[in-house]
Amino acid sequence: MHNLSDLREILRYVPNYREKVFVVAADGEVVECEQFQNLLLDIALLRSLNIHVVLVHGAGHQIRRQAAEEGQAISNSDGAGVTDAYTLRLALNVSNRITHEILEGLAGADLRAACTNAVVAHPAGILRGVDMQFTGKVERIDSAYLRTLLDNGIVPVIQPLGFDGEGHTFRLNSDAVAMNVALALHAIKLVYITGRDGVERSGKLLRQLSVGEAEECLKKDREKLAPEMVSKLEHAFKACEGGVERVHIINGRTEEGLLAEVFSPSGIGTLVYVNEYQAVRQARKRDARTIQKLIEPSVKNDELLKRSRAAIEKQIADYYLFEIDGNPVGCVALHPYAEEGKAELACLSVSDAYENRGIGRKLMNFIEKVARERGYKDLFLLSTQAYNYFQQKGGFQEATPADLPPARRLQWEQSKRNSRVLLKPLQGAGVTQAPGA
Numbered sequence: 001m002h003n004l005s006d007l008r009e010i011l012r013y014v015p016n017y018r019e020k021v022f023v024v025a026a027d028g029e030v031v032e033c034e035q036f037q038n039l040l041l042d043i044a045l046l047r048s049l050n051i052h053v054v055l056v057h058g059a060g061h062q063i064r065r066q067a068a069e070e071g072q073a074i075s076n077s078d079g080a081g082v083t084d085a086y087t088l089r090l091a092l093n094v095s096n097r098i099t100h101e102i103l104e105g106l107a108g109a110d111l112r113a114a115c116t117n118a119v120v121a122h123p124a125g126i127l128r129g130v131d132m133q134f135t136g137k138v139e140r141i142d143s144a145y146l147r148t149l150l151d152n153g154i155v156p157v158i159q160p161l162g163f164d165g166e167g168h169t170f171r172l173n174s175d176a177v178a179m180n181v182a183l184a185l186h187a188i189k190l191v192y193i194t195g196r197d198g199v200e201r202s203g204k205l206l207r208q209l210s211v212g213e214a215e216e217c218l219k220k221d222r223e224k225l226a227p228e229m230v231s232k233l234e235h236a237f238k239a240c241e242g243g244v245e246r247v248h249i250i251n252g253r254t255e256e257g258l259l260a261e262v263f264s265p266s267g268i269g270t271l272v273y274v275n276e277y278q279a280v281r282q283a284r285k286r287d288a289r290t291i292q293k294l295i296e297p298s299v300k301n302d303e304l305l306k307r308s309r310a311a312i313e314k315q316i317a318d319y320y321l322f323e324i325d326g327n328p329v330g331c332v333a334l335h336p337y338a339e340e341g342k343a344e345l346a347c348l349s350v351s352d353a354y355e356n357r358g359i360g361r362k363l364m365n366f367i368e369k370v371a372r373e374r375g376y377k378d379l380f381l382l383s384t385q386a387y388n389y390f391q392q393k394g395g396f397q398e399a400t401p402a403d404l405p406p407a408r409r410l411q412w413e414q415s416k417r418n419s420r421v422l423l424k425p426l427q428g429a430g431v432t433q434a435p436g437a
Protein backbone atom coordinates (compact mmCIF):
# COMPACT_ATOMS: atom_id res chain seq x y z
CA MET A 1 0.00 0.00 0.00
CA HIS A 2 1.52 3.26 -1.07
CA ASN A 3 -0.83 6.08 -0.26
CA LEU A 4 -4.17 7.06 1.12
CA SER A 5 -6.05 6.48 -2.09
CA ASP A 6 -4.77 2.88 -2.10
CA LEU A 7 -6.18 2.54 1.38
CA ARG A 8 -9.49 3.97 0.21
CA GLU A 9 -9.48 1.45 -2.64
CA ILE A 10 -8.95 -1.40 -0.16
CA LEU A 11 -11.55 -0.18 2.30
CA ARG A 12 -14.18 -0.10 -0.45
CA TYR A 13 -14.04 -3.88 -0.60
CA VAL A 14 -14.47 -4.45 3.10
CA PRO A 15 -18.25 -3.99 3.45
CA ASN A 16 -18.79 -6.49 0.58
CA TYR A 17 -16.70 -9.11 2.35
CA ARG A 18 -17.80 -8.71 5.95
CA GLU A 19 -19.35 -11.91 7.43
CA LYS A 20 -18.72 -13.68 4.11
CA VAL A 21 -16.75 -16.91 3.76
CA PHE A 22 -13.40 -17.18 1.99
CA VAL A 23 -12.04 -20.69 1.46
CA VAL A 24 -8.25 -20.61 1.27
CA ALA A 25 -6.70 -23.80 -0.12
CA ALA A 26 -2.93 -24.15 0.22
CA ASP A 27 -0.99 -26.84 -1.62
CA GLY A 28 1.34 -28.97 0.51
CA GLU A 29 4.44 -27.30 -0.89
CA VAL A 30 3.12 -23.85 0.03
CA VAL A 31 2.82 -24.82 3.71
CA GLU A 32 6.57 -25.34 3.77
CA CYS A 33 7.63 -22.19 1.99
CA GLU A 34 9.04 -19.15 3.74
CA GLN A 35 6.03 -16.99 2.97
CA PHE A 36 3.60 -19.31 4.71
CA GLN A 37 3.85 -17.47 8.03
CA ASN A 38 2.95 -14.26 6.19
CA LEU A 39 0.01 -16.03 4.65
CA LEU A 40 -1.23 -16.91 8.13
CA LEU A 41 -0.83 -13.25 9.14
CA ASP A 42 -2.87 -12.30 6.06
CA ILE A 43 -5.56 -14.68 7.27
CA ALA A 44 -5.43 -12.99 10.67
CA LEU A 45 -5.98 -9.68 8.92
CA LEU A 46 -8.98 -11.05 7.01
CA ARG A 47 -10.37 -12.32 10.30
CA SER A 48 -9.91 -8.88 11.88
CA LEU A 49 -12.14 -7.51 9.10
CA ASN A 50 -14.73 -10.07 10.13
CA ILE A 51 -14.24 -12.23 7.07
CA HIS A 52 -14.78 -15.93 7.82
CA VAL A 53 -11.88 -18.07 6.65
CA VAL A 54 -11.71 -21.83 6.15
CA LEU A 55 -8.24 -23.22 5.49
CA VAL A 56 -7.88 -26.37 3.41
CA HIS A 57 -4.47 -27.89 2.84
CA GLY A 58 -2.94 -30.43 0.49
CA ALA A 59 -0.23 -32.97 1.22
CA GLY A 60 1.03 -34.26 -2.14
CA HIS A 61 4.47 -32.67 -1.87
CA GLN A 62 5.14 -34.14 1.57
CA ILE A 63 3.76 -37.56 0.57
CA ARG A 64 6.14 -37.72 -2.38
CA ARG A 65 9.09 -36.67 -0.24
CA GLN A 66 8.32 -39.09 2.58
CA ALA A 67 7.92 -42.00 0.16
CA ALA A 68 11.25 -41.14 -1.47
CA GLU A 69 12.92 -41.03 1.96
CA GLU A 70 11.47 -44.44 2.77
CA GLY A 71 12.50 -45.73 -0.66
CA GLN A 72 8.91 -46.82 -1.33
CA ALA A 73 6.72 -46.45 -4.37
CA ILE A 74 3.40 -44.69 -3.93
CA SER A 75 0.32 -45.30 -5.99
CA ASN A 76 -0.40 -41.55 -6.38
CA SER A 77 0.31 -38.41 -4.42
CA ASP A 78 -2.55 -36.03 -5.17
CA GLY A 79 -5.57 -38.05 -4.10
CA ALA A 80 -6.90 -38.27 -7.62
CA GLY A 81 -5.62 -41.76 -8.57
CA VAL A 82 -5.48 -45.08 -6.72
CA THR A 83 -4.56 -44.90 -3.02
CA ASP A 84 -3.13 -48.16 -1.68
CA ALA A 85 -2.79 -48.97 2.03
CA TYR A 86 0.80 -47.71 2.24
CA THR A 87 -0.06 -44.41 0.54
CA LEU A 88 -3.05 -43.91 2.81
CA ARG A 89 -0.85 -44.46 5.89
CA LEU A 90 1.62 -41.94 4.54
CA ALA A 91 -1.15 -39.47 3.73
CA LEU A 92 -2.48 -39.76 7.30
CA ASN A 93 0.94 -39.19 8.83
CA VAL A 94 1.99 -36.24 6.74
CA SER A 95 -1.47 -34.61 6.76
CA ASN A 96 -1.60 -34.67 10.51
CA ARG A 97 1.85 -33.17 10.71
CA ILE A 98 0.93 -30.42 8.24
CA THR A 99 -2.30 -29.69 10.11
CA HIS A 100 -0.35 -29.44 13.32
CA GLU A 101 2.08 -26.96 11.78
CA ILE A 102 -0.83 -24.87 10.55
CA LEU A 103 -2.53 -24.94 13.96
CA GLU A 104 0.77 -23.89 15.50
CA GLY A 105 1.19 -21.07 12.99
CA LEU A 106 -2.38 -19.86 13.51
CA ALA A 107 -1.83 -19.89 17.29
CA GLY A 108 1.25 -17.75 16.63
CA ALA A 109 -0.99 -15.31 14.75
CA ASP A 110 -3.40 -15.25 17.73
CA LEU A 111 -6.09 -17.13 15.86
CA ARG A 112 -8.21 -19.91 17.26
CA ALA A 113 -8.39 -22.86 14.89
CA ALA A 114 -9.66 -26.43 14.83
CA CYS A 115 -8.94 -29.54 12.81
CA THR A 116 -12.26 -31.12 11.85
CA ASN A 117 -13.88 -34.27 10.55
CA ALA A 118 -16.45 -32.25 8.60
CA VAL A 119 -15.73 -33.85 5.23
CA VAL A 120 -17.92 -36.89 4.80
CA ALA A 121 -16.63 -39.22 2.10
CA HIS A 122 -17.26 -42.57 0.53
CA PRO A 123 -14.92 -44.77 -1.54
CA ALA A 124 -14.37 -43.54 -5.08
CA GLY A 125 -15.01 -47.20 -6.00
CA ILE A 126 -14.07 -48.92 -9.23
CA LEU A 127 -13.50 -46.48 -12.06
CA ARG A 128 -13.13 -47.81 -15.60
CA GLY A 129 -12.29 -51.22 -14.17
CA VAL A 130 -9.69 -49.93 -11.68
CA ASP A 131 -10.29 -50.28 -7.93
CA MET A 132 -9.37 -46.89 -6.42
CA GLN A 133 -8.96 -48.58 -3.00
CA PHE A 134 -8.59 -45.87 -0.32
CA THR A 135 -9.21 -42.91 -2.60
CA GLY A 136 -12.43 -41.26 -1.57
CA LYS A 137 -15.03 -38.96 -3.05
CA VAL A 138 -16.61 -36.12 -1.11
CA GLU A 139 -20.15 -37.11 -0.21
CA ARG A 140 -21.10 -34.01 1.69
CA ILE A 141 -19.67 -31.31 3.90
CA ASP A 142 -20.99 -30.96 7.42
CA SER A 143 -21.65 -27.27 6.91
CA ALA A 144 -23.59 -26.84 10.16
CA TYR A 145 -20.50 -27.94 12.06
CA LEU A 146 -18.22 -25.58 10.08
CA ARG A 147 -20.69 -22.72 10.53
CA THR A 148 -20.65 -23.24 14.29
CA LEU A 149 -16.89 -22.87 14.28
CA LEU A 150 -16.94 -19.84 12.00
CA ASP A 151 -19.66 -18.13 14.04
CA ASN A 152 -17.43 -18.53 17.07
CA GLY A 153 -14.43 -16.95 15.40
CA ILE A 154 -12.63 -20.28 14.88
CA VAL A 155 -10.74 -21.05 11.65
CA PRO A 156 -11.56 -24.60 10.54
CA VAL A 157 -8.49 -26.39 9.17
CA ILE A 158 -9.41 -29.13 6.72
CA GLN A 159 -7.17 -31.98 5.63
CA PRO A 160 -7.27 -33.80 2.30
CA LEU A 161 -8.93 -36.70 4.09
CA GLY A 162 -12.54 -37.73 4.40
CA PHE A 163 -14.44 -39.80 6.93
CA ASP A 164 -17.33 -42.19 6.42
CA GLY A 165 -19.99 -43.19 8.92
CA GLU A 166 -18.16 -46.44 9.70
CA GLY A 167 -15.03 -44.73 11.00
CA HIS A 168 -12.95 -45.21 7.87
CA THR A 169 -10.67 -42.60 6.39
CA PHE A 170 -10.18 -41.90 2.69
CA ARG A 171 -7.59 -39.91 0.84
CA LEU A 172 -9.11 -36.97 -1.04
CA ASN A 173 -7.85 -34.48 -3.56
CA SER A 174 -7.47 -31.13 -1.77
CA ASP A 175 -8.65 -29.09 -4.78
CA ALA A 176 -11.90 -31.05 -4.71
CA VAL A 177 -12.24 -30.70 -0.93
CA ALA A 178 -11.79 -26.93 -1.13
CA MET A 179 -14.33 -26.66 -3.94
CA ASN A 180 -16.89 -28.71 -2.02
CA VAL A 181 -16.36 -26.70 1.16
CA ALA A 182 -16.72 -23.44 -0.79
CA LEU A 183 -19.98 -24.64 -2.33
CA ALA A 184 -21.39 -25.96 0.93
CA LEU A 185 -20.67 -22.71 2.78
CA HIS A 186 -21.71 -20.45 -0.11
CA ALA A 187 -18.27 -18.90 -0.02
CA ILE A 188 -17.86 -15.75 -2.07
CA LYS A 189 -14.22 -16.56 -2.74
CA LEU A 190 -12.12 -19.63 -3.16
CA VAL A 191 -8.38 -18.97 -3.26
CA TYR A 192 -6.05 -21.73 -4.45
CA ILE A 193 -2.53 -21.03 -3.24
CA THR A 194 -0.02 -22.94 -5.31
CA GLY A 195 3.65 -23.02 -6.23
CA ARG A 196 2.97 -21.30 -9.57
CA ASP A 197 1.96 -17.79 -10.58
CA GLY A 198 -1.43 -18.91 -11.80
CA VAL A 199 -2.78 -20.74 -14.82
CA GLU A 200 -0.37 -20.44 -17.71
CA ARG A 201 -1.29 -21.35 -21.27
CA SER A 202 1.85 -22.20 -23.25
CA GLY A 203 3.83 -20.29 -20.62
CA LYS A 204 1.63 -17.14 -20.72
CA LEU A 205 -0.19 -16.25 -17.52
CA LEU A 206 -3.95 -16.04 -17.91
CA ARG A 207 -5.11 -13.15 -15.74
CA GLN A 208 -8.89 -13.38 -15.92
CA LEU A 209 -11.23 -16.03 -17.23
CA SER A 210 -14.99 -15.99 -17.18
CA VAL A 211 -16.57 -19.38 -16.47
CA GLY A 212 -17.20 -19.77 -20.19
CA GLU A 213 -13.60 -18.97 -21.04
CA ALA A 214 -12.35 -21.42 -18.38
CA GLU A 215 -14.53 -24.16 -19.88
CA GLU A 216 -13.28 -23.35 -23.37
CA CYS A 217 -9.67 -23.39 -22.19
CA LEU A 218 -10.16 -26.80 -20.55
CA LYS A 219 -11.72 -28.18 -23.69
CA LYS A 220 -9.36 -26.76 -26.29
CA ASP A 221 -6.07 -26.02 -24.58
CA ARG A 222 -5.81 -28.68 -21.91
CA GLU A 223 -2.45 -29.91 -23.19
CA LYS A 224 -1.05 -26.37 -23.10
CA LEU A 225 -1.61 -26.18 -19.32
CA ALA A 226 0.60 -27.60 -16.57
CA PRO A 227 -1.10 -30.81 -15.26
CA GLU A 228 -1.56 -29.47 -11.70
CA MET A 229 -3.19 -26.35 -13.14
CA VAL A 230 -5.69 -28.45 -15.08
CA SER A 231 -7.02 -29.69 -11.74
CA LYS A 232 -7.11 -26.15 -10.31
CA LEU A 233 -8.92 -24.80 -13.34
CA GLU A 234 -11.38 -27.69 -13.42
CA HIS A 235 -12.29 -27.17 -9.80
CA ALA A 236 -12.37 -23.38 -10.22
CA PHE A 237 -14.80 -23.86 -13.09
CA LYS A 238 -17.01 -26.21 -11.06
CA ALA A 239 -16.95 -23.84 -8.07
CA CYS A 240 -18.06 -20.91 -10.24
CA GLU A 241 -20.74 -23.04 -11.86
CA GLY A 242 -21.99 -23.90 -8.40
CA GLY A 243 -22.25 -20.24 -7.41
CA VAL A 244 -18.87 -19.23 -5.96
CA GLU A 245 -18.44 -15.81 -7.50
CA ARG A 246 -14.69 -15.69 -7.81
CA VAL A 247 -11.90 -18.24 -7.69
CA HIS A 248 -8.32 -17.04 -7.47
CA ILE A 249 -5.26 -19.12 -8.28
CA ILE A 250 -2.11 -17.49 -6.94
CA ASN A 251 1.51 -18.17 -6.05
CA GLY A 252 2.09 -18.76 -2.34
CA ARG A 253 5.69 -17.68 -2.62
CA THR A 254 4.75 -14.11 -3.43
CA GLU A 255 4.95 -11.73 -0.55
CA GLU A 256 1.51 -10.42 0.45
CA GLY A 257 0.10 -12.60 -2.31
CA LEU A 258 -3.25 -13.28 -0.69
CA LEU A 259 -3.93 -9.66 0.23
CA ALA A 260 -2.66 -8.39 -3.11
CA GLU A 261 -5.04 -10.72 -4.92
CA VAL A 262 -8.03 -10.01 -2.75
CA PHE A 263 -7.66 -6.27 -2.25
CA SER A 264 -5.66 -4.81 -5.08
CA PRO A 265 -7.52 -3.84 -8.21
CA SER A 266 -5.20 -5.68 -10.54
CA GLY A 267 -4.58 -8.89 -8.57
CA ILE A 268 -1.51 -11.06 -9.11
CA GLY A 269 -2.61 -14.50 -10.30
CA THR A 270 -5.43 -16.00 -12.32
CA LEU A 271 -9.03 -15.11 -11.58
CA VAL A 272 -11.94 -17.28 -12.69
CA TYR A 273 -15.20 -15.41 -12.26
CA VAL A 274 -18.91 -15.79 -12.73
CA ASN A 275 -19.82 -13.57 -15.68
CA GLU A 276 -22.61 -11.70 -13.96
CA TYR A 277 -20.23 -10.59 -11.27
CA GLN A 278 -18.31 -8.33 -13.57
CA ALA A 279 -21.22 -6.59 -15.02
CA VAL A 280 -21.98 -3.69 -17.23
CA ARG A 281 -24.74 -1.58 -15.78
CA GLN A 282 -26.44 1.62 -16.75
CA ALA A 283 -25.12 4.66 -14.94
CA ARG A 284 -27.28 6.56 -12.47
CA LYS A 285 -27.19 10.27 -11.75
CA ARG A 286 -25.00 9.82 -8.72
CA ASP A 287 -22.37 8.07 -10.89
CA ALA A 288 -21.58 11.29 -12.75
CA ARG A 289 -18.65 12.09 -10.47
CA THR A 290 -17.28 8.54 -10.83
CA ILE A 291 -17.47 8.83 -14.61
CA GLN A 292 -15.68 12.15 -14.50
CA LYS A 293 -12.93 10.58 -12.38
CA LEU A 294 -12.65 7.57 -14.69
CA ILE A 295 -12.13 9.69 -17.77
CA GLU A 296 -9.93 12.33 -16.09
CA PRO A 297 -6.55 10.78 -17.09
CA SER A 298 -7.72 10.29 -20.68
CA VAL A 299 -8.96 13.88 -20.82
CA LYS A 300 -5.55 15.08 -19.60
CA ASN A 301 -3.90 13.07 -22.39
CA ASP A 302 -6.32 14.53 -24.91
CA GLU A 303 -7.66 11.05 -25.63
CA LEU A 304 -11.15 12.06 -24.56
CA LEU A 305 -13.06 15.27 -24.72
CA LYS A 306 -13.54 17.08 -21.42
CA ARG A 307 -17.07 16.75 -20.08
CA SER A 308 -18.50 18.74 -17.21
CA ARG A 309 -20.33 16.95 -14.44
CA ALA A 310 -23.52 18.73 -15.49
CA ALA A 311 -23.08 17.55 -19.10
CA ILE A 312 -22.62 13.97 -17.95
CA GLU A 313 -25.61 14.21 -15.64
CA LYS A 314 -27.76 15.56 -18.44
CA GLN A 315 -27.01 12.54 -20.63
CA ILE A 316 -26.60 10.04 -17.80
CA ALA A 317 -29.00 7.57 -19.44
CA ASP A 318 -26.45 7.16 -22.26
CA TYR A 319 -23.67 5.99 -19.92
CA TYR A 320 -22.74 2.50 -18.78
CA LEU A 321 -20.26 1.35 -16.16
CA PHE A 322 -18.23 -1.82 -15.93
CA GLU A 323 -17.95 -2.93 -12.31
CA ILE A 324 -15.73 -5.35 -10.46
CA ASP A 325 -16.69 -6.11 -6.88
CA GLY A 326 -19.13 -3.23 -7.05
CA ASN A 327 -16.39 -0.77 -8.08
CA PRO A 328 -16.70 0.98 -11.43
CA VAL A 329 -13.48 0.40 -13.41
CA GLY A 330 -14.58 1.39 -16.90
CA CYS A 331 -17.22 3.46 -18.66
CA VAL A 332 -18.70 4.02 -22.08
CA ALA A 333 -21.58 5.96 -23.59
CA LEU A 334 -23.97 5.46 -26.47
CA HIS A 335 -25.28 8.76 -27.82
CA PRO A 336 -28.25 8.37 -30.14
CA TYR A 337 -28.83 10.34 -33.35
CA ALA A 338 -32.23 8.89 -33.97
CA GLU A 339 -33.12 11.01 -36.99
CA GLU A 340 -30.13 9.74 -38.94
CA GLY A 341 -30.48 6.19 -37.59
CA LYS A 342 -26.95 6.45 -36.23
CA ALA A 343 -25.42 6.18 -32.78
CA GLU A 344 -22.08 7.25 -31.35
CA LEU A 345 -19.87 5.12 -29.16
CA ALA A 346 -18.21 7.65 -26.89
CA CYS A 347 -16.27 8.08 -23.72
CA LEU A 348 -14.81 4.57 -23.62
CA SER A 349 -12.33 4.51 -20.79
CA VAL A 350 -10.83 1.79 -18.62
CA SER A 351 -8.95 2.67 -15.46
CA ASP A 352 -5.18 2.08 -15.68
CA ALA A 353 -5.09 -0.76 -13.19
CA TYR A 354 -7.53 -2.78 -15.29
CA GLU A 355 -6.13 -2.19 -18.76
CA ASN A 356 -5.41 -5.06 -21.14
CA ARG A 357 -7.90 -7.41 -19.55
CA GLY A 358 -10.47 -7.23 -22.30
CA ILE A 359 -12.72 -4.77 -20.44
CA GLY A 360 -12.51 -2.20 -23.24
CA ARG A 361 -13.57 -4.88 -25.71
CA LYS A 362 -16.44 -6.01 -23.50
CA LEU A 363 -17.74 -2.45 -23.22
CA MET A 364 -17.31 -1.91 -26.96
CA ASN A 365 -19.16 -5.16 -27.76
CA PHE A 366 -21.85 -4.30 -25.26
CA ILE A 367 -22.48 -0.93 -26.91
CA GLU A 368 -22.59 -2.57 -30.32
CA LYS A 369 -25.15 -5.06 -29.05
CA VAL A 370 -27.34 -2.29 -27.59
CA ALA A 371 -27.05 -0.24 -30.78
CA ARG A 372 -28.12 -3.25 -32.85
CA GLU A 373 -31.02 -3.99 -30.51
CA ARG A 374 -32.19 -0.41 -30.88
CA GLY A 375 -32.09 -0.73 -34.63
CA TYR A 376 -29.38 1.81 -35.54
CA LYS A 377 -27.88 1.23 -38.95
CA ASP A 378 -24.44 2.68 -38.14
CA LEU A 379 -22.28 2.94 -35.06
CA PHE A 380 -19.63 5.64 -35.30
CA LEU A 381 -16.98 7.09 -33.04
CA LEU A 382 -14.34 9.78 -32.95
CA SER A 383 -10.89 9.07 -31.66
CA THR A 384 -7.57 10.86 -31.49
CA GLN A 385 -5.32 8.08 -30.17
CA ALA A 386 -7.23 4.84 -30.02
CA TYR A 387 -8.39 4.54 -33.64
CA ASN A 388 -6.09 1.56 -34.18
CA TYR A 389 -7.69 -0.10 -31.19
CA PHE A 390 -11.18 0.28 -32.59
CA GLN A 391 -10.10 -0.93 -36.01
CA GLN A 392 -8.10 -3.90 -34.79
CA LYS A 393 -10.21 -5.01 -31.83
CA GLY A 394 -13.64 -3.74 -32.81
CA GLY A 395 -13.78 -4.08 -36.57
CA PHE A 396 -14.47 -0.36 -37.15
CA GLN A 397 -13.56 1.17 -40.49
CA GLU A 398 -12.07 4.54 -41.32
CA ALA A 399 -14.78 7.02 -42.34
CA THR A 400 -14.96 10.77 -42.99
CA PRO A 401 -16.65 13.68 -41.19
CA ALA A 402 -19.23 13.59 -43.99
CA ASP A 403 -20.47 10.31 -42.45
CA LEU A 404 -21.36 12.08 -39.19
CA PRO A 405 -24.85 13.37 -38.41
CA PRO A 406 -24.83 17.11 -39.23
CA ALA A 407 -24.99 18.26 -35.59
CA ARG A 408 -22.07 16.06 -34.67
CA ARG A 409 -20.12 17.17 -37.72
CA LEU A 410 -20.48 20.77 -36.63
CA GLN A 411 -19.12 19.91 -33.19
CA TRP A 412 -16.25 18.05 -34.83
CA GLU A 413 -15.33 21.12 -36.83
CA GLN A 414 -15.63 23.46 -33.87
CA SER A 415 -13.59 21.32 -31.48
CA LYS A 416 -10.48 21.52 -33.72
CA ARG A 417 -9.31 18.23 -32.23
CA ASN A 418 -9.08 16.73 -35.68
CA SER A 419 -10.22 13.34 -34.38
CA ARG A 420 -10.48 10.49 -36.81
CA VAL A 421 -13.93 9.23 -37.65
CA LEU A 422 -14.56 5.50 -37.52
CA LEU A 423 -17.71 3.67 -38.45
CA LYS A 424 -19.23 0.26 -38.22
CA PRO A 425 -22.29 -0.64 -40.27
CA LEU A 426 -24.69 -2.66 -38.14
CA GLN A 427 -26.59 -4.52 -40.82
CA GLY A 428 -26.36 -8.26 -40.36
CA ALA A 429 -26.59 -10.32 -37.22
CA GLY A 430 -24.62 -10.40 -34.01
CA VAL A 431 -21.64 -8.59 -32.62
CA THR A 432 -18.86 -8.90 -35.15
CA GLN A 433 -15.31 -8.75 -33.96
CA ALA A 434 -12.12 -8.12 -35.86
CA PRO A 435 -9.98 -11.22 -36.35
CA GLY A 436 -7.88 -11.92 -33.28
CA ALA A 437 -9.99 -9.62 -31.12
Ligand SMILES: CC(C)(COP(=O)(O)OP(=O)(O)OC[C@H]1O[C@@H](n2cnc3c(N)ncnc32)[C@H](O)[C@@H]1OP(=O)(O)O)[C@@H](O)C(=O)NCCC(=O)NCCS
Pocket: 298, 303, 304, 345, 346, 347, 348, 349, 350, 351, 354, 355, 356, 357, 358, 359, 360, 361, 362, 381, 382, 383, 384, 385, 386, 387, 388, 389, 393
Ligand atom coordinates in the same frame (compact mmCIF):
# COMPACT_ATOMS: atom_id res chain seq x y z
C1 LIG B 1 -8.48 2.22 -25.30
C2 LIG B 1 -8.91 1.56 -24.00
C3 LIG B 1 -10.39 1.82 -23.78
C4 LIG B 1 -8.64 0.05 -24.06
O1 LIG B 1 -9.16 -0.60 -22.94
P1 LIG B 1 -8.59 -2.00 -22.43
O2 LIG B 1 -9.63 -2.60 -21.53
O3 LIG B 1 -7.24 -1.83 -21.88
O4 LIG B 1 -8.48 -2.82 -23.81
P2 LIG B 1 -8.66 -4.36 -24.08
O5 LIG B 1 -8.20 -5.15 -22.90
O6 LIG B 1 -10.01 -4.61 -24.62
O7 LIG B 1 -7.64 -4.54 -25.29
C5 LIG B 1 -6.26 -4.49 -25.08
C6 LIG B 1 -5.56 -4.56 -26.40
O8 LIG B 1 -5.74 -3.32 -27.12
C7 LIG B 1 -4.47 -2.73 -27.38
N1 LIG B 1 -4.61 -1.27 -27.25
C8 LIG B 1 -4.91 -0.56 -26.15
N2 LIG B 1 -4.93 0.75 -26.44
C9 LIG B 1 -4.67 0.86 -27.76
C10 LIG B 1 -4.53 1.97 -28.63
N3 LIG B 1 -4.69 3.22 -28.21
N4 LIG B 1 -4.26 1.71 -29.93
C11 LIG B 1 -4.08 0.45 -30.37
N5 LIG B 1 -4.19 -0.64 -29.58
C12 LIG B 1 -4.46 -0.42 -28.28
C13 LIG B 1 -3.56 -3.32 -26.33
O9 LIG B 1 -2.21 -3.26 -26.76
C14 LIG B 1 -4.06 -4.75 -26.23
O10 LIG B 1 -3.60 -5.49 -27.33
P3 LIG B 1 -3.48 -7.14 -27.27
O11 LIG B 1 -4.83 -7.68 -26.85
O12 LIG B 1 -3.17 -7.48 -28.69
O13 LIG B 1 -2.41 -7.41 -26.29
C15 LIG B 1 -8.13 2.11 -22.78
O14 LIG B 1 -6.76 1.96 -23.04
C16 LIG B 1 -8.39 3.54 -22.46
O15 LIG B 1 -9.13 3.83 -21.53
N6 LIG B 1 -7.76 4.51 -23.18
C17 LIG B 1 -7.92 5.91 -22.96
C18 LIG B 1 -9.25 6.47 -23.46
C19 LIG B 1 -9.46 6.34 -24.95
O16 LIG B 1 -8.59 6.58 -25.76
N7 LIG B 1 -10.71 6.00 -25.33
C20 LIG B 1 -11.10 5.84 -26.69
C21 LIG B 1 -11.79 7.07 -27.20
S1 LIG B 1 -13.56 6.87 -27.30
